[in-house]
Amino acid sequence: MKKSLLAALLTAGMLFTAACSGTPATPGATSSGSEAAGGKTKIAYVVKAMSDQFWIDMKAGAEKSAAASNVELSFQAPAKETDVDQQIQMVENAIASKVNAIILSAADSKALIPSIVKANQANIPVVLVNDTIDNDALSAAGGKVVTYVGIDQKASAQLAGDYAVKTIKQGNVVLLEGISGVKALQDRLDGFKEPVVAAGTFKIVASQTANNDRAQAFNVMQNILTSNKEVDVVWAINAEMGQGAVQAIQQSNYGRPVAVFDFDASKDDIEAIKAGTLTGSVAQFPELQAEGAIKAALDALAGKTLEAHTQTKAELITKDNVEAFASSRPS
DSSP states (O other): OHHHHHHHHHHHHHHHHHHHSOOOOOTTOOTTOTTTTTOOEEEEEEOSOSSSHHHHHHHHHHHHHHHHTTEEEEEEOOSSTTOHHHHHHHHHHHHHTTOSEEEEOOSSTTTTHHHHHHHHHTTOOEEEESSOOOHHHHHHTTOOOSEEEEOOHHHHHHHHHHHHHHHHOSEEEEEEEOOTTOHHHHHHHHHHHHHHHHHSSEEEEEEEEOTTOHHHHHHHHHHHHHHOSOOOEEEESSHHHHHHHHHHHHHHTOSSOOEEEEESOOHHHHHHHHHTSOOEEEEOOHHHHHHHHHHHHHHHHTTOOOOSEEEOOOEEEOTTTHHHHHHHSOO
16 A cells, blocks of 8 residues: 555656656747746847948847847847858857847858758757748758748849830940849849840840949949940949949949939938939838748747748839838838
């Protein structure tokens, strides 16, 4: 009888201990236990740089969303978009610090894949924002992401290409390319280029990279204008390069009008459209991307299944809608 009572007590004790010890980590959880302890959800938000207005606006949007969602946010970026190794280190530091989730705008479509795989192995969900990754290479490496939050880069750039075809009709085109190895930037280049080439009335006279940098774009554009006396259209895949092109055209006293288009609709872009020195810019609403990325990370941590692409809006800003767009933007 005593032996039976002792066995029953031991069994009850074991069951009580097991109930208090917790359950194995579920997908999206980490060993940091911040949610279980009643603390804030820890999210590392790693972007490519803070070198232009787009990233500044995204940071503001992320901080606003984090504050409203009880998220402890660590927003990080290397000094330049070309500092891929530094961005890799930031992601791996986030993994080591056992954050609950990582939001990433990858500076290279392949170089960040090993870091994403490490996050997967640590059971930390990864959400892509603004920039996609090479999905075939990611799958081959055994990695995955929760979702990509952002615009359709190619279709958004096509808004500018279609507008150029409709309003300019014909002419010589200069393409200012972005940083090599970033799929989103290649998609922007192709999105504008394809309708222009298909029109059959435009000729591409130069296509050079300026590495998403205003100063480089200024120098590249000056050289192009010196060797090409009949440039009609310029497409720059980000606002910094667009502004560099505008400055080069203005300072060169070029003898003909040039329609410049770019991407991001920064504050400088808006002022340039109003002034007539920039014809159009594709707006992609970084604060909405930030809001969507944080929501996606929280949904993943809650065990929800998300679509591969969480699409956000894009809009071409021209002289026709610039005032309405400017009045709608955060101050």
